[in-house]
Amino acid sequence: MNLARYACDPAASRGRLHEEAMSTFRSPFQRDRDRIIHSSAFRRLKHKTQVFVEHEGDYFRTRLTHSIEVAQVARTIAGSLGLNQELTEAVALAHDLGHPPFGHTGEDALQALMAPHGGFDHNAQAIRIVTALERHYAGFDGLNLTWETLEGIAKHNGPVLGPLPYGLEEYNRIHDLELRTHASAEAQVAALADDIAYNNHDLLDGLRAGLFTDPEVETLPIVGPAYAEVDAVWPGLDHKRRRHEALRRVFGVMVTDVIDTSRRLLAESGARDAQSVRDLRHSVVRFSTPVWQEIEAIRAFLFSRMYRAPSVMEERVRVTRVVEELFPFFMGNPGRMPAAWQEDVARAEGATALARVVADYVAGMTDRFALQEHARLIVGRG
Template sequence: MALARYACDPAQSRGRLHDEAMSTFRSPFQRDRDRIIHSSAFRRLKHKTQVFVEHEGDYFRTRLTHSIEVAQVARTIAGALGLNEELTEAVALAHDLGHPPFGHTGEDALAALMAPHGGFDHNAQAIRIVTSLERHYAGFDGLNLTWETLEGIAKHNGPVLPPLPYGLADYNSRHDLEIDSHAGAEAQVAALADDIAYNNHDLMDGLRAGLFTDTEIAGLPIVGPAYAEVDAAWPGLEEKRRRHEALRRVFGTMVTDVIATTQARIAETDPDSPQAVRDLGAPLVRFSAKAWEEIEAIRAFLFRRMYRAESVMAERARVTRVVEDLFPLFMHDPGLLPVAWQADVAEAEGATALARIVADYVAGMTDRYALQEHARLIG
């Protein structure tokens, strides 16, 4: 399918920080996607969690399954809007690479520990991973992704205002990502696909965990009509199938709304290039006002009944202590870091430089490895 005028054309890419010959068979954005999939950080997402800690059950979403779901939703929306699906998928697959173990709980703990040393932000950490910490290629550190993919990772949630978080500030000084503007439409699609995916799978995971019931969420906007539609089509349907049929309709309703709303925005604003999308001063890709209000109601329910559930909060406190124990231990005795990290430690000048190395190491841990290391080193 031909790309729309406002889509990012790989033939017009702004290129990579380190020049490379073009691939014979793959576009630049396809190569970006493939490098992300083959990265060590992407594989580690398998044992990093969203809400529940990795050991709590095999059926709960991990960062890896979430990223795949986001990419699938994003490609659907991008295709309907005439956008570049490979770029959209690359940003979607990379959007969570910077998350430390234990989801947002781990990020909160690490941000507090790094406050005296420039802070910690998972989006900035994702940039640090793909531009520095992945060290496999002969000619450069990182993955040497295209400007467009890096832009999407850095600002898929919108412009980044100063002061810039460390990982982003460092790279942006060498390769200007124009972080004070909105990203291209492909990255905006990836951001809303993230919203769609996690709202839906958190409903499913919360039901599976017994934190609320189908009857309770059937009172929510978007969700309630989906259950009613299933009940009308299949009265008396077995509960597991009923739940699945309802929640897949919730997915469909959100995706349809984004596509229709964005198509109306495109007709209204008539962007004739990717740069025109960035220069609009507001997102091109968005939910309708009604859908956004309804999604906010779903989020409020999840916050109250899932993210702040007593059992979840107790586990959050436990894993927070794991991060709070490991970080000062490595700061006090960096010789405990693996051999592969010792060259960086030897070059570190001052507490802040060492803290960044320790933060990179701890942030790269999976839930399982963090718990194992905590048990081994602290007991």
């Protein structure tokens, strides 16, 4: 693998909290990626959704399909920039592990419920999952990921400023992730790949759901020219193929812009190594200003026509109630949590400690399981 000087070199990794022998066949970052893929939390992403609840249709994205798409985009960008693709992929695959059921709606509900107990943050919860809640290995809790992967999960969206959220603060005391600096260029790529993936697949999911039409999205920047290009090359194409060809071009515009802009920024930065990237006072993986402004217009359209669509808002009310009723139920009846959680319950001293255990349990639920448990325990009073 020919890496640029500012890439993260696995041979120079800062290592793991719990020392392990090197793998014979895999680099440290490959090993991280594989552990993430084999984790329970990653498998549960199959039944966690972005915007729509899981049961609404097989064609809509889940957190799992989204994470795979993000990883694919991230590897492409990282490879073009001479960055470490394995580290980039590991961060991309792990970036949504901390999301609770029902997408951002579930997170908003948990944030409100946990406000008296230190709050809830999905990035911090992802760190909690990969450092404590995954309990499969004989020698340690969590996945014992490398410092670079943990750093990327914690701060791929930028430096973590202000009071540290619960989960991140506790871990950072024993394993300093240098949260006040920017992350590696690899982690920055994962963050931009997330933006690219969800903007594109939310357009497609919204079209499939009938929340808006092809003529309406053709009025948007980037999207409209993409449809026009398809019509010029393939006049009379059936609407499904026309839509697919247009949206793959939208993907291409965004990816190409990130690569071109970031290549220039990395060259101008004078970064000599991966640490130099962290020490800069700005990110080096970005969209150009004109393309970012066009993406903002697409995001504004999606916000009003999809994320705040009447049918979606109605569903938000319903699933918010599910989380709001499950949480106090388990606070009052911790013995009703599964046997695997009872040791944590027994160790919890005080309301805040118990609330953390309940939050970990509820946050780990899939959409389907949360709905089933709510029907069994709350509606049916089982």
